[in-house]
Amino acid sequence: MTDTAAAAAAPDTGPDTGPEPGxxxxxxxxxxxxxxxxxxxxxxxxxxxxxxxxxxxxxxxxxxxxxxxxxxxxxxxxxxxxxxxxxxxxxxxxxxxxxxxxxxxxxxxxxxxxxxxxxxxxxxxxxxxxxxxxxxxxxxxxxxxxxxxxxxxxxxxxxxxxxxxxxxxxxxxxxxxxxxxxxxxxxxxxxxxxxxxxxxxxxxxxxxxxxxxxxxxxxxxxxxxxxxxxxxxxxxxxxxxxxxxAGARGRLTVTTPDPADAARVLAEHGATGLVTDGDRVSTDAPQAGVELGDVNAALVRAGVRVRAFGVERASLEDAFVALTGEGFDVAG
Missing domain, CATH: 3.40.50.300 (P-loop containing nucleotide triphosphate hydrolases)
Known part of the structure; x- marks a missing residue:
């Protein structure tokens, strides 16, 4: 028999009682x-x-x-x-x-x-x-x-x-x-x-x-x-x-001609995972309860010229990396 021709619940460790309905x-x-x-x-x-x-x-x-x-x-x-x-x-x-x-x-x-x-x-x-x-x-x-x-x-x-x-x-x-x-x-x-x-x-x-x-x-x-x-x-x-x-945090990205100042303000507001790439500064999305409007207002008060501001939702890749602590390679 060749392979070609032959052929959510949380994990639990209880005794086997056979297949579950559905x-x-x-x-x-x-x-x-x-x-x-x-x-x-x-x-x-x-x-x-x-x-x-x-x-x-x-x-x-x-x-x-x-x-x-x-x-x-x-x-x-x-x-x-x-x-x-x-x-x-x-x-x-x-x-x-x-x-x-x-x-x-x-x-x-x-x-x-x-x-x-x-x-x-x-x-x-x-x-x-x-x-x-x-x-x-x-x-x-x-x-x-x-x-x-x-x-x-x-x-x-x-x-x-x-x-x-x-x-x-x-x-x-x-x-x-x-x-x-x-x-x-x-x-x-x-x-x-x-x-x-x-x-x-x-x-x-x-x-x-x-x-x-x-x-x-x-x-x-x-x-x-x-x-x-x-x-x-x-x-x-x-x-x-x-x-x-949804179990992984998205990324907050700020586009600005003042990336150093933006990074400083975000760090003062508890940002983690800060990355600066040219005129883009990204960080882990704020925890629940943090108002994004307040973060944006803090940037403006500090004189940061904000050209774009937004949160990208977490992808399945983000969730995978958060779970395994490693990148994705090939099938095992």
Missing amino acids: TVIRTRGLTKRYRGGQLAVDGLDLAVPAGSVFGFLGPNGSGKTTTIRMLLGLIDPTSGTAHVLGRPMPAAARTVLPQVGALIEGPALYGFLTGRDNLVRFDSADPTADPRTRRARVEDALDRVGLAAAAGRKAKAYSLGMKQRLGLAAALLQPRSLLVLDEPTNGLDPQGMREIRTLVRELAGEGTTVFLSSHLLDEIEQVCTHAAVMARGRLLVQGPVSALS
Whole structure:
């Protein structure tokens, strides 16, 4: 079985009582330790709401791909439990996997076959697939990912982005309750990335829950309704994307020909994280209860010529850095 073809609540550490109503993925204490003692995933308590587009975030080596492999029954956990679509994994893999489409770490393709024939081969290997509708489903999947015109070319001649599209098409050959995507826009140009984001939204609108691992924070922020952040194998936070962003402070920016004076006044008013860049002075947004108008008035009283003054809301990247204390690299 290839990876391609196979396939918010706060963490708690209570005993496993099975899946929660309204969740498509639920793990409790999920742990994976490899030989030699390497701890890849450490006591993961994850809850993915049904109907959500769920972003799975974390820096290199954080345990995301290992988690996905355990969820799909590709590797066994060392301890803990995982329920997918209400069934325990990997025990219920034969029941669960036909309802799951997956693209993990890039597609496994037959280079000597055309894109179309690859999908026919994948579909033929699925015991639940109706051979009478195979050709129509293959053509529909190719069209949905923008490969209809290239369907007759051999897969070995495909670019990386085209291979990603073909892998996604394989995951979409059948109606899916859950779609698991690991870096689905890898190798795509900006237009291709927009098309995949649109497709993900369409699938979610049709009732498919999408579990999306990506190193592109902007991509997660644009398309996901919920997200979880991991670091060093542990879950740091999970919940609606809007709530995660709200947990980080935004930035107050002042544009002025008097940056030194502006920085001094802001520091006198308790500003933190001051950064001066040319005629722009930025700082962490004031804590709740501080009136921005008072800060602006203080600048004017001090003779600072204010050309622009405003607060930029915190992004998901700001929240990630605040949680992990590090920048974002590539998928783990």
